[in-house]
Amino acid sequence: MQYRPEHTDLLEAIQEFLIKEVLPFVKEEDALAYKTLVSWNMLGVVARELKGSRPLLEEDALLLGKLTGQKPEVKGMGDRELLKTTHALARAAAQKIRAQKSLPGGDEWKTVKEVLKHNLQIANPRYGADT
Numbered sequence: 336m337q338y339r340p341e342h343t344d345l346l347e348a349i350q351e352f353l354i355k356e357v358l359p360f361v362k363e364e365d366a367l368a369y370k371t372l373v374s375w376n377m378l379g380v381v382a383r384e385l386k387g388s389r390p391l392l393e394e395d396a397l398l399l400g401k402l403t404g405q406k407p408e409v410k411g412m413g414d415r416e417l418l419k420t421t422h423a424l425a426r427a428a429a430q431k432i433r434a435q436k437s438l439p440g441g442d443e444w445k446t447v448k449e450v451l452k453h454n455l456q457i458a459n460p461r462y463g464a465d466t
Contacts, residue, residue, distance in 0.1 A: 346382040350375050383457045389414065391453040392421055399424035402446045403431055425450070 340348075353375045361367040393409040396417060400407045405427070407420050428446070437443040 342385050343382045346378045346385075350378045350382075353378075379460065380458055383460060388457050389417070391456065392417055395450045395453055396421045396424055398446050398449055399428045402443060403427040 353371055358368060358371050358375075361371055396407045396409045399421065403424055405424065407424065409417055409420075412420065428443070431437075432443050432447075435443075
């Protein structure tokens with residue numbers, strides 16, 4: 336059997352190349368150095384999404400479904416369908432919050448905070464590290 340690296344291993348290798356090989360050559364060019372760092376960061380986000388975003392997305396769909404009175408069957412969904420469903424539930428939740436003029440502190444507020452925490456866990460690996 337031929338060794339096939341994981342997608343995340345490939346992304347991490349590209350990240351390492353950008354930081355160790357490319358950045359030292361472009362650090363004097365502000366725009367190019369910035370674009371290199373942004374690219375490095377985006378690769379990290381994609382790697383974290385591939386590693387562990389599905390359970391968080393399933394939980395988001397269930398939380399938002401509860402808030403909107405829906406029961407999504409997340410276990411049987413493919414990744415794209417789960418993402419589309421979760422986005423639709425988030426839009427429905429936003430409409431409900433606006434219509435009810437919900438205030439901070441209620442169940443809606445707690446749900447939105449939890450979904451935001453999940454987004455930050457993927458976007459920023461340092462989020463929650465000190466808690």
